[in-house]
Amino acid sequence: MNWKSVCFDWNRTRAFLVTAEEGTLSAAANALNMTQPTLSRQVASLEQEIGVRLFERAGHRLELTSSGMELLQLARKMGDAASDFSLMANGQSQQLEGTVVISVCELDAVYRLPRIIAKLREEEPGITIEVVVSNKVSDLNRRDADIAIRSFCPTQPDLIARKLGEETVWLYGTEEYLQPYNDINSLEDIHNIQLIGFSDSSKMVDQLNQQGWNLSLNNVKLSTDYQMMQIKLCKENLGLIYLTQDVGDQEQHLVKAFEQFGPAICLPVWAVCHQELRTNRRIRRVFDFVSDELKKYLSQTM
Known part of the structure; x- marks a missing residue:
């Protein structure tokens, strides 16, 4: 492979991809946790690097040029590959320190999870827990979360699930x-x-x-x-x-x-995780702990 022919920066390509997906610079900057001027500079730098205009302004929104639309398809493939790389790398970690992201609905977040997290923090103080509260389905393949509590069993082959009971x-x-x-x-x-x-x-x-x-x-x-x-x-x-x-x-x-x-x-309750992350000791520990505690809780409340 001629590595000298790869003449663009992935971070700038990511800035282009997220801007195209979100539709505005402000929304994209918020998604990437950066300032809007920084994001705008990254997109402009990418356009300069590859010599192609990617966006046209339409009021407050950005519209892709024809060249931008063609390159977006390739950028999406790069984004998926980067996500797969991150999943695989994260799955190799054997440390019981670091962050684990759990996605739960509002009622679980308020009424069920705090007691479980308090117990988990006592047993595993080195693990940082981040809770994403949403009634929408988190995309585990795109790393919206590491673990999700759902009322249905996933059908994707690369996700694993454990039924915890019914509510x-x-x-x-x-x-x-x-x-x-x-x-x-x-x-x-x-x-x-x-x-x-x-x-x-x-x-x-x-x-x-x-x-x-x-x-x-x-x-x-x-x-x-x-x-x-x-x-x-x-x-x-x-x-x-x-x-x-x-x-x-x-x-x-x-x-x-x-x-x-x-x-x-009556609804089933499932704990769901990406299969690559089950080889990660930290995530496996949280997955097993939360699953066991929720299963016990549900058996006592039915």
Whole structure:
């Protein structure tokens, strides 16, 4: 290979790739944890190095030139290769020191993980724990996190998963809100109830209707993906919310709604990790510890 023909800097190529993916310099700078002027200089330096204009400005956004669009495909392949290299290298580490990133949903982050992390910190003080809190699915292949707690088993062959148990999800509300429905004997009689939903509440409505409810999106006039706000809104007597039993039973002023008809849904709980990282002692230690503690917790709360 003629190494002299490789005349560009990977860091600058990464700056181009992230800018193209994010759409603006400010968003890309935030993703790379650098200042916008620094990122702008890196992109400009790459354009100068390769002698190609990559972007055209369109208001506050950047649009790829035709040359930029062609080079973006190759830059994505380079980004994937760099991610694979990092995964493989990280998987060789045998140290019990360093950082492990765990991705969990909001309710796990607030109600379940703190106690587990406190215990882990006592046993492994050399390991730094970073928690990514999101109700969206973290991409472990792209290193959004090292470990994720999910409600479904992944299908990607390069991910490994351990089932930790199941969690029961009920509708919860205040006694005051539920008082007019105390004499309900059939789900078909519930028409004007309000649910506090998510940005896409159709799945929630469909799940309940499959169990005999008679609801539509008119029963979801209030929604937010921020579950801690859902709890606060519920306590203001604005509707019912989905909560796992262990979380809902901890919340004062909330009770199970229509308990006589059973839970809304039951979900599995999985711990997921990239297979390359399972050879890393530090990540394997955290994966096993968190999995064992969550499994024990779920068995006690079902």
